Amino acid sequence: MYGSDSASEDLERTAFRKAEKKYKLYYQDTYRTPKKKKQPKPVDLSEVLDFKSILISHNQNAELPSGIAPVRCGLDRPVFSIENRPGFYFIPGALTIEQQCQWIKESLTSFPQPPNRTNHNAFYGSINDLFIAAKERKILVAKENSNSECNPSVSNRDVQGWKFFEEHETSSKGNSRKSISASVLLRKLRWSTLGLQFEWSKRNYDVSLPHKKIPDTLCQLAKKLAAPAMPSSEDFQPEAAIVNYFGLGDMLGGHLDDMEADWSKPIVSMSLGCKAIFLLGGKLREDPPLAMFLRSGDVVLMAGEARECFHGVPRIFTDTENAEIVPLEQQFSHEDDSSFLEYIQTSRININIRQVF
Numbered sequence: 001m002y003g004s005d006s007a008s009e010d011l012e013r014t015a016f017r018k019a020e021k022k023y024k025l026y027y028q029d030t031y032r033t034p035k036k037k038k039q040p041k042p043v044d045l046s047e048v049l050d051f052k053s054i055l056i057s058h059n060q061n062a063e064l065p066s067g068i069a070p071v072r073c074g075l076d077r078p079v080f081s082i083e084n085r086p087g088f089y090f091i092p093g094a095l096t097i098e099q100q101c102q103w104i105k106e107s108l109t110s111f112p113q114p115p116n117r118t119n120h121n122a123f124y125g126s127i128n129d130l131f132i133a134a135k136e137r138k139i140l141v142a143k144e145n146s147n148s149e150c151n152p153s154v155s156n157r158d159v160q161g162w163k164f165f166e167e168h169e170t171s172s173k174g175n176s177r178k179s180i181s182a183s184v185l186l187r188k189l190r191w192s193t194l195g196l197q198f199e200w201s202k203r204n205y206d207v208s209l210p211h212k213k214i215p216d217t218l219c220q221l222a223k224k225l226a227a228p229a230m231p232s233s234e235d236f237q238p239e240a241a242i243v244n245y246f247g248l249g250d251m252l253g254g255h256l257d258d259m260e261a262d263w264s265k266p267i268v269s270m271s272l273g274c275k276a277i278f279l280l281g282g283k284l285r286e287d288p289p290l291a292m293f294l295r296s297g298d299v300v301l302m303a304g305e306a307r308e309c310f311h312g313v314p315r316i317f318t319d320t321e322n323a324e325i326v327p328l329e330q331q332f333s334h335e336d337d338s339s340f341l342e343y344i345q346t347s348r349i350n351i352n353i354r355q356v357f
């Protein structure tokens with residue numbers, strides 16, 4: 001090969017990248033037979049900070065691990081900070097089980113609705129009611145130019161748009177048209193944006209893009225949760241939110257969120273569904289990151305100096321023992337909620353709320 005990619009080799013060597021590799025999902029390379037399910041490689045979780053057990057010992061007036069301090073603030077539950085990470089706050093179990101269910105439902109039904117954008121926009125344009133379509137086993141089919149009808153080699157240029165059809169309708173049409181099932185699209189939903197729309201290609205907010213405001217109840221909740229990271233006289237103004245959807249094996253690579261004008265304002269980041277590992281690095285990728293568990297209902301705040309720290313999510317856990325979603329499963333046990341239950345048993349959702357200006 002021509003000169004191996006030295007930039008990516010350098011990247012491999014950073015402490016952040018090493019930690020990502022340590023926690024990322026790999027499968028055992030045992031010989032795969034059709035009957036044997038792929039087994040994840042075991043991972044050493046002994047160095048992962050666990051704020052659930054920190055909260056339990058704090059509530060029993062026991063000692064906190066060195067470097068972890070309780071934060072005095074107006075919130076009705078304990079908030080912790082980390083000694084050498086100023087501006088970072090962890091609120092274990094900040095959301096009630098009802099709030100978790102509510103925001104999981106909204107994240108799947110209303111947040112991805114146009115004019116809000118999702119990762120599917122670039123290829124498919126606006127998609128309405130994806131979650132319902134997946135539940136009803138619908139198929140998204142390309143509307144093609146009439147002269148490309150029945151031509152199996154149509155390119156995306158010939159596609160005029162996409163429309164959902166019932167399964168039986170598509171089989172009667174023959175299979176010459178491009179199509180994809182709604183359930184695969186739902187599985188491949190990676191993000192949606194609320195409020196001011198973030199333009200990923202330009203890495204910036206495009207205020208001219210049409211958008212719906214962040215729902216008022218979510219704004220009020222974010223304002224309340226942001227309080228520990230806000231100067232006492234100021235109010236947090238939620239203007240944009242990014243919703244991330246993770247399935248098994250998905251990760252969010254190390255990054256900074258530096259496109260907002262005022263870094264003194266926190267990012268309020270809520271975890272829903274399966275447990276994940278969060279890496280909080282320093283200002284350089286070379287700084288070794290701290291690993292911590294994020295469970296459904298946990299909230300983290302990143303403000304001030306923490307806004308300049310690399311962070312990411314290298315792993316989510318969907319197995320019963322590690323996912324830790326039993327209360328959610330109970331809450332979603334009603335038949336009407338079976339499609340939410342099915343989704344969340346193998347997924348994690350993160351809603352992070354920002355003040356842009």
Ligand code: OGA
Nearest residue numbers: 242244257269313350352
């Ligand atoms: C982000 C982010 C963290 C998470 O979307 O910028 O850092 O917990 N998300 O998913």
Ligand code: MN
Nearest residue numbers: 255256257311
């Ligand atoms: Mn981020």
